Amino acid sequence: MDSRTGPAIELRGASKVFSTPSGMPHTAVRDLDLTVGRGEFVAVVGPTGCGKSTTLTLVSGLTEPTEGEVLIGGEPVRGIPDNVGFVFQQDAVFPWRTVLSNVMAGPRFRGVPKAEARERARQWLHRVGLGAFEDRYPHQLSGGQRKRVALAATFVGDPEILLMDEPFSALDVQTRALMSDELLDLWSGTGASVVFVTHDLEESIALADKVVVMTAGPATVKEVFEIGLPRPRKVEQVRLEKEFTDIYREIWSSLGEEVRITRERGAGHAA
Numbered sequence: 001m002d003s004r005t006g007p008a009i010e011l012r013g014a015s016k017v018f019s020t021p022s023g024m025p026h027t028a029v030r031d032l033d034l035t036v037g038r039g040e041f042v043a044v045v046g047p048t049g050c051g052k053s054t055t056l057t058l059v060s061g062l063t064e065p066t067e068g069e070v071l072i073g074g075e076p077v078r079g080i081p082d083n084v085g086f087v088f089q090q091d092a093v094f095p096w097r098t099v100l101s102n103v104m105a106g107p108r109f110r111g112v113p114k115a116e117a118r119e120r121a122r123q124w125l126h127r128v129g130l131g132a133f134e135d136r137y138p139h140q141l142s143g144g145q146r147k148r149v150a151l152a153a154t155f156v157g158d159p160e161i162l163l164m165d166e167p168f169s170a171l172d173v174q175t176r177a178l179m180s181d182e183l184l185d186l187w188s189g190t191g192a193s194v195v196f197v198t199h200d201l202e203e204s205i206a207l208a209d210k211v212v213v214m215t216a217g218p219a220t221v222k223e224v225f226e227i228g229l230p231r232p233r234k235v236e237q238v239r240l241e242k243e244f245t246d247i248y249r250e251i252w253s254s255l256g257e258e259v260r261i262t263r264e265r266g267a268g269h270a271a
């Protein structure tokens with residue numbers, strides 16, 4: 001596999017079995033095949049607890065597969081690769097550092113000289129609309145602003161791969177839509193490949209090139225839907241288009257079945 005022209009990410013027959021306190025093994029991900037092309041935006045949806053986050057941690061190198069392979073740029077993942085950026089639901093910011101210092105932290109850690117790191121951090125803060133907030137501390141910002149800091153801190157590292165686990169789910173609906181537009185804007189032109197985990201089917205269609213529907217746990221890929229909506233997109237506008245609602249209906253008929261299975265299992269356990 002040519003590391004420059006092949007897929008950005010590949011999972012081949014990947015499974016993850018956790019040992020639990022009771023001693024019973026728990027299979028979170030089973031025989032999962034997934035390919036993410038270079039520069040592709042892939043959203044992963046599935047019922048709660050099915051194994052979406054575990055799939056991301058396999059790609060991130062935070063967890064090793066029990067079986068199968070996880071490749072980045074054609075190479076097996078060993079440890080946490082340095083060309084990967086993360087954005088999670090919780091804001092990964094240092095509360096004791098200013099906004100500017102937070103965004104500079106990654107480049108400084110990777111050995112970028114201070115003046116250059118400061119300059120790059122300022123550029124990204126400007127892009128996320130926080131140019132005037134560089135001296136604030138995270139607790140002096142709104143939730144949306146903190147998320148912007150997290151995005152600036154991620155993009156400043158020039159990641160080839162972006163792993164996002166429900167990054168906007170703690171935000172209110174309007175801020176969420178704004179952040180989605182902002183993400184698309186920041187991402188366009190970077191060439192980064194994105195894996196975006198979400199519970200929100202609308203969000204996944206509005207953002208992605210491909211929506212991957214996972215089965216009820218253990219997670220495996222049930223179906224992959226290509227999203228042909230043109231770019232650039234504005235999430236609030238794209239949601240009103242007929243093509244959007246048609247795709248939504250089609251994907252929901254696949255996802256809804258897995259959600260029902262998960263619910264019924266839950267009811268069974270409770271009984």
Ligand SMILES: Nc1ncnc2c1ncn2[C@@H]1O[C@H](COP(=O)(O)OP(=O)(O)OP(=O)(O)O)[C@@H](O)[C@H]1O
Nearest residue numbers: 018019020026028047048049050051052053054055
């Ligand atoms: N370290 C662990 N040890 C044991 N079981 C785990 C561990 N991590 C996750 N699991 C289990 O694996 C399954 C999948 O978890 P995961 O967090 O990947 O699901 P998810 O689809 O991301 O969930 P949600 O949609 O609720 O965020 C769950 O049943 C969970 O309890």
